[in-house]
Amino acid sequence: MTARKFNAKIDYNPNKEQTGKKESAYCVILPLRCILLKNKNPEAFARFSQLEDHLNERKxxxxxxxxxxxxxxxxxTVMGFSEWSDEDVLRVAARLDTNAFEVRQVATGQKLRAIYPNAAMISHDCVSNARHTFDAQMHILFIAKQKIAKxxxxxxxYTQPLKCTLMRRQHLLQTKCFECTCKRxxxxxxxxxxxxxxxxxxxKIGKIISTNPLDNAALWKCQLCPHEIPAKQINWGNGAMVKEIESLNKKSPRVFEEFLHRYRDTLHEKNTHVLQVKYALTQLYGNAPGFQMHEMNDAAVKRKVELCQELLxxxxxxxxxxxxFRGNLLLDLQEALVVQAKREFxxxxxxxxxxxxxxxEAMELLKEAVEIMKLEPDMQEVxxxxxQQLADELEME
Structure with a gap:
């Protein structure tokens, strides 16, 4: 059976704009395409078959x-590939889950999954020295974030920098099937x-930290007093915070500020949940309804500046x-500093x-942001x- 016949059977057209609804049949398209490679392109299938699958850990x-x-x-049954064993079909899915990259199409905003066999081999570190992006043709590019010695x-x-160690390690174990032991x-x-x-x-003074961060079940203990908390309770608390943050009104900076105030006696200023809420606030101030840059009062503009500087x-x-992460913060800080400077003048x-x-000063921040983002297709117009806008401001002044 050809890929074209399969696509027609479920009324799927990759060039057609999708509604965003995840039809259950769509989830089998990529595994099916990989299965079809076995006859259509044996060499490509052989390369795909060499990728790690971690099926034993996943099944x-x-x-x-x-x-x-x-x-x-x-x-x-439905597609008729009865000659494939259950394990071989699941192994295809497991290779995709272990190695696939999420690619966002600039033109449509659609998120796709794709396999880049060589790129899948690159190492992970929670404090990385490189990042990846995709060009308009969906080629994967790796960019050095800093000088990398020979x-x-x-x-x-493979994870998010603002997540804490316990959350990152759990995520990596679940999605990539390994336990990270990096420096962080x-x-x-x-x-x-x-x-x-x-x-x-x-x-009320000390911070409670893990007695062994490489053991997700290790006891947590205060640095300054004998107080102890089991990892299970820390996990529960993290889960509760994640759910509460997800439930917040994404169009209201006020409710995010209220979250910070509500948990000020439990979550210190650099706690993972606090950092994620603060980052959300840098995006809300200047973009949320009623909080566009020209609509914000001086206190809100100052707050945006402070949050950006803190997160930098x-x-x-x-x-x-x-x-x-740094590039986005520089763009937000630059914009707020320009508004602040003009108002103060x-x-x-x-x-x-x-x-x-x-x-x-704002132009220097913008130049750095441009250098960081210059290979990001969806950022070029911004x-x-x-x-141009800031250059005009400088010329006018």
Whole structure:
């Protein structure tokens, strides 16, 4: 059976704009295409077959129990590939889950999964020295975030920098089937950020950290007093925080600020949940309804500046160099600084020379952001517009 016949059978057209609804049949398209490679392109299938699958670790998980009921039936019974064993079909799915990259099409915004066999071999580190992106033709590109010495391992990150060690290691174990032992994961203090720590409810001063961050079940203990908390309770707390943050109104900076205030006695200023909420606030201030840059009062603009500056310090530690995280923060900070400088000049708080200096500072931030983002296809128009706008501001002043 050809791929074209299969596509027609489920009314799927890869060039047709999709509604975003995930039809169950769509989930078998990529596994089926890989299966079809065996006859259509044996060389490509041989390369695909060499990729790690971790099926033994995956097959008893809830997801693979569902796959056993749905994917196997669809591939072997509905599509007629009865000659394939259950294990071989699941192994195809497992290779995809272990090695596939998510690719976002710039033109449509659609998210796709794709296999890049050589790229799948690159190492992981929670504090990486490289990142990947995709060009308009969906070629994968690897970009050094910092200077990489000859012989040094090139590593990207498969997880998010603002997540704490416990959450990152659980995510990596679940999705990539390995337990990370990188420098950050091995450090109970997470490179002095204490991202996974909470404030001690007993002494009110110390932070409660893991006694062994490489053991997800290890006891958690206060640095300053004997108070202890089991890992199970920390896990529960993290889960509760994630759910609460997900439930917040994504169009209201106020509710995110209220979250920070509500948990100020439990979550310190660099806790993973606090950092994620603060990053969300940098996006909301300037973009949310009623909080566009021209609509915000001076206090809100100042708050955006402070949040960006605070998170840039965190980025230097957890996602250093030319990272997308840093690039986004620089763009937001630059925009807020321009608005702040113009308002202070209009209020007589800055001289013409002062405002020129502020705008020049903003231009330097923008130049760095452009350097970071110059290979990101979906950022080109934004960067061009921002650069022209700020250049005009400098010329006018």
């Amino acid at each position: 008893d998980t809830p997801l693979y129990k569902i796959l056993g009921a749905n994917l196997l039936t669809f591939i072997k 012989g040094e391992i090139i590593a990207t990150s 994961c091995s450090d109970p203090e997470e490179l002095s950020t204490f991202a996974g720590a909470i404030l001690c409810s007993k002494c 310090d965190i980025a230097d530690i957890l996602d250093g160099g030319f990272s997308i 209009e209020q007589g708080l800055l001289t013409k020379t002062n405002v020129q200096e502020k705008l020049a 960067l061009k517009e921002r650069t």
